[in-house]
Amino acid sequence: MINNLQINGFKCFDEIAIDLGKITLFSGTNSSGKSSAIQALLVMDNAIKNPTSPLNGAWLDLGKFDETRNFITRPNQFSIKINQEAKTNTFTCLENETKPDFNFNFDLNYLSANRIGPQNTYQKNFDTKTLIGEKGEFLMDLLYKYRNLKIDGERQINQANGNLEYQVNSWLKKLFNVKLELEDLGITNLLSAKYSQNNNKQIRPYHIGTGISYVVGILILGLYLPKGSILVVENPEIHLHPKAQSELANFFCFIANADVQVIIESHSDHIFNGIRKSVFNKTISNNDAKIHFFEMKDDVSVNHLINLSEKGKILDYQEGLFDQFDNDLNVLLGF
Template structure:
């Protein structure tokens, strides 16, 4: 649904327009603007949901005061975020400091896009890099806006309630495995980490119990399992529960994962994107980046359904998101210095080159 993002005078951005594809990957140096791109989208969702009552601070994103987020290099007196759909309908958000308050003016020419952005319709999910770690028990969810929680804290409850639900056919890679959420999540979990999940509603409480097992062994408590598992389970559950054009924003999917698991997780994400789920992924991992390249090579995803941006700072400390292009084999056509080339640089130094 959202195919374009415009940012004007927000933090380190001057005026930028970006295409948001089925799979959009954000890379770049620290403090180069990747998170600001995500925050711009979350500001749009937050202000539609709250009707502009809390312009900069809310449940999805909390940015502080106007002076914290305006582009001070340009001495900006206001900043704007605009999101557009594939038919060029758009919703624009203008943020202005009004005395001691910040005002958000929303200009809308698409009720459909407004409905898409509103959290009550559950079309957009966001997973922070601060996702919840290993726990034996997870809280049940009574939040009407968040199916999975920003930290993934409600994903286990969602899974328990919906594990017998049939997922969309276009998200099923191996149909003989079965069509339920439980079977498909376990299919991918076993492929990525050779593991399976089991959940149980603890009757009479506000909690759900979870157990995992490796390699067809016995089930064990999550606290006796590697941390990476707890960090990706919410991603698997949310993506497999989605429908075409739903948007899932993920910060650092690679957290606590071995390179092999990172590559396989990327295969999962690109497979689902190729089949209609929109993903925006921020990463510092060359294994995620190369996993995308491998997905192009193996025809898991078409390069036409992919947008990769390398965020770098100009000499005047403004963000320039450079779009990275690939050929049909997944080779980078316009390499940028700093784009996951540290391995080569370190090796050259060790070899005295």
């Protein structure tokens, strides 16, 4: 597990340190540094997998050094450092040179806000260099290939059957009361997906709630990944009803407590409160949940660690931290 991320001179950051837990939430206003913090992690991952072009790859399109260094301080280099217990990985980038110093490997898996949505058919994956594709387009194939994979007991929400397909459907039932079935279309190298409710007629993804297609990939990957892996998800709340958002936050805490590190960027108060509720219900410890609120001050990004009590109470409130509902309600009530 990565315990700490340090960024110097990269994009909107001058100098910042971010503590990471089993589950970490990046929150804050638009253009306050949340995505840049995730990109810093992606740079570290890409520098290992693609050392000749660490700023650009499957999940990155950062351009050149001058576009990537802090635009206010304009340093002659930027650095990113991640810590894992006593081990440290450092990546330093200058205009015409990079200086990697890596002492451990880590398995990072990223689902962007632009991940694939409803499709009539899904591609099979024949590329051994990628597990899920740039936009998660191979996640259905991952489920189909490994549908009978026995997942560890800590990630089994239903003990009746421990295979991956059954566990994914158990979560789909909990969130949406639907069941997913995949069919191999043979020589087309495609898979079809069908959903059903209460064992009724099967329907294509375009004829059921859009949010289901965006969430199913998260469920597949979160349950499939080996222990010790890192799952990064941007805007998991896309197209989801508030109740489903809260349940999805519980899923994240559930797998995080089973040794899959989860890092989320979200604007959803339901994701935030869902994590707090999971702390209250002891799905995860308050010490293992790290909430960060980002904001801009003097043209650079700063972050505030929001600590939670054992009951999920906010101990370090910051103005702007998921408070718009209360602000709007105060106006409506005449306060």
